[in-house]
Amino acid sequence: GAGVSQSPSNKVTEKGKDVELRCDPISGHTALYWYRQRLGQGLEFLIYFQGNSAPDKSGLPSDRFSAERTGESVSTLTIQRTQQEDSAVYLCASSSPSNSYEQYFGPGTRLTVT
Amino acid sequence: RKEVEQDPGPFNVPEGATVAFNCTYSNSASQSFFWYRQDCRKEPKLLMSVYSSGNEDGRFTAQLNRASQYISLLIRDSKLSDSATYLCVVNRGGYSGGGADGLTFGKGTHLIIQP
Numbered sequence: 112g113a114g115v116s117q118s119p120s121n122k123v124t125e126k127g128k129d130v131e132l133r134c135d136p137i138s139g140h141t142a143l144y145w146y147r148q149r150l151g152q153g154l155e156f157l158i159y160f161q162g163n164s165a166p167d168k169s170g171l172p173s174d175r176f177s178a179e180r181t182g183e184s185v186s187t188l189t190i191q192r193t194q195q196e197d198s199a200v201y202l203c204a205s206s207s208p209s210n211s212y213e214q215y216f217g218p219g220t221r222l223t224v225t
Numbered sequence: 226r227k228e229v230e231q232d233p234g235p236f237n238v239p240e241g242a243t244v245a246f247n248c249t250y251s252n253s254a255s256q257s258f259f260w261y262r263q264d265c266r267k268e269p270k271l272l273m274s275v276y277s278s279g280n281e282d283g284r285f286t287a288q289l290n291r292a293s294q295y296i297s298l299l300i301r302d303s304k305l306s307d308s309a310t311y312l313c314v315v316n317r318g319g320y321s322g323g324g325a326d327g328l329t330f331g332k333g334t335h336l337i338i339q340p
Contacts, residue, residue, distance in 0.1 A: 153332030
């Protein structure tokens with residue numbers, strides 16, 4: 112079946128602009144996660160959704176970052192007034208209710224802020 | 226102490242050799258442990274879960290030592306295709322949100338299998 116998809120695959124934006132990243136989880140996966148991975152670094156947890164509620168927003172680095180999810184479907188991560196330190200790969204993952212620890216990752220969106 | 230700590234490597238290992246690496250975690254309340262694999266410029270993928278009694282999947286063996294709070298991964302008869310970064314993953318344990326939201330990823334150990 113279809114895996115997690117993300118769009119765009121690459122995004123180059125100027126400092127100060129807003130960007131919106133999209134994630135389509137695997138159908139039936141109720142949990143959805145956003146992570147950030149800077150070059151050569153580990154995964155940094157950003158936010159978790161269970162359905163369309165976000166019980167854990169603890170990883171969002173600043174109020175410039177926000178995310179929403181429609182039902183148990185698409186999620187968007189929005190970064191306002193982008194800064195150069197926002198440059199990273201943004202990874203989305205989803206997991207099923209029956210096996211919540213096995214997270215399936217999308218290919219990521221590579222964001223470059225110039 | 227970092228939540229999940231791994232030797233970043235790289236480990237340069239000849240093809241066919243056995244290689245092992247460890248990961249330590251700081252949260253004694255953690256209950257679930259995993260190894261994920263990440264290929265260069267690709268997304269992470271679950272390699273195997275780690276059970277208290279230790280478990281094996283083909284050439285891969287994972288073990289957990291709760292007393293010392295570390296987990297290990299051993300790869301036997303290594304293949305060129307095993308070259309990747311191996312991520313140690315631990316659930317945060319005791320987190321009020323429950324299990325699904327509480328994974329902490331280590332920064333990974335980079336493994337290079339040489340022909």
